[in-house]
Amino acid sequence: MTDPTIHDQTQSLVQELRRGVIILAVLSQLHQEQYGYSLVKRLEEQGMQIDQGTLYPLLRRLEDQNLLQSDWRLDTSRPRRYYILSDLGKKVLQEMAAEWSRIKSTVDNLLFES
């Protein structure tokens, strides 16, 4: 049994940790266009739980920053908004992925090197 206070502390710190990574996760799945819920499913299938309340505002922010493009599709069973990486978004994602590898190996070293 873990101590409930330790559990709570861990939860809130993990949330903070995930917040930064979520942008990377979202961008990584938008090489092909996705609508909101299909994106959530894709992320969840690969083990990335995401609070939907955060996802949609995030998508809008990324679009405002010109990293994503979106448009409404009316030809599906119901109108859906589809998102896809813009050219800028692709370049930014590439940079971020490289940075992520560096961070990951540095932190791995810090944590597990003995």
Added chain:
Amino acid sequence: MNILNVYLDETRQNLPLNNRDDIIAEIRSVLMDMIEERNPNPGSSPDEATIKAVLSEFGSPRKVARQFSTHQHLIGPQLFPVYLQVLKIVLIVVAALNVLGVIVAIISGSTADNGFLITTLETIGGLTGSLFTAFGAVTLSFALIERFAPQQWQAEIEEEWSPDELKKVEDKKRVSIPELAVEITLGIVFIILLNVYLDRIGIYYLGDTGWVSAPILNDNVLRYIPWITATVVLDIALNLYLIRKGFWDGGTTVAKVIINVFKIAVLAAIIIGPTIITINPAAWEALNLEITLTAERFSLLTNTVLNVLLGLAIFGLIVDSIKQLIQHLTQKVEPGFNNNIA
């Protein structure tokens, strides 16, 4: 599906005005996707339990809407330290003025008749009222600044900085945020004084029924109030714009000069127009000063003094305008000059 519509309506009301419909359309589309997938009997319309489960997973309307709104701070963390500083100064000044008023009242003996308790209560009441007004004015002006400035500050904090910037700051006429914040606050305080408390400016004396005040400004002043208010509002607007922009440029300099010309016109109109001070003879006599001066003569005198002060203010505005223009014109040469050296 009724409960879904209520949920969306609730959310809609808490969303920022500009793209509500688009956001709601997207949330609806997402919720419908979720409901459709979780429906235990695909093909038939979903039951309320399914809808409720999806909605509670998605979050309360308020929480959902809050995530979409960009402006959550009345006064954000970047501005808050300056806000506290200005607030402290303004509150101390206002409290000091109140204490001063009480001391004057005690020395002049006017408190004796009212009794200690009533005087104390009146003092506390007056102090509380004016402190709240001051607090409101400072907070309002900073809320306005917050509304107009934050994006630029955000950018400034995040952008790369090198010591060379310091030279640029010197070159450009960078605005001082605390200075402008104080100006905006004073502007708002002035507007409140002008439009709400103007009749408080007067002669205070002890009459038969107790403490009486006779306003010294007459009805002629009323016609100027909208104009004076307008100049101050323009000043506030320009200051807010400057905070957003960060430095003086051609447009803002010209705007400042135009506002100054407008102010000069208003002041000149007051000088040329009918006198705005009338000393109430009864009040004047009640003061019982040891001077052989009639209320009429004293009115004339104060009006003359006022006109001289207004004249000086006009002079100050002209000097300020010329200074602004010269600074701007000499400014234009410098960046090119520096580039040549580099």
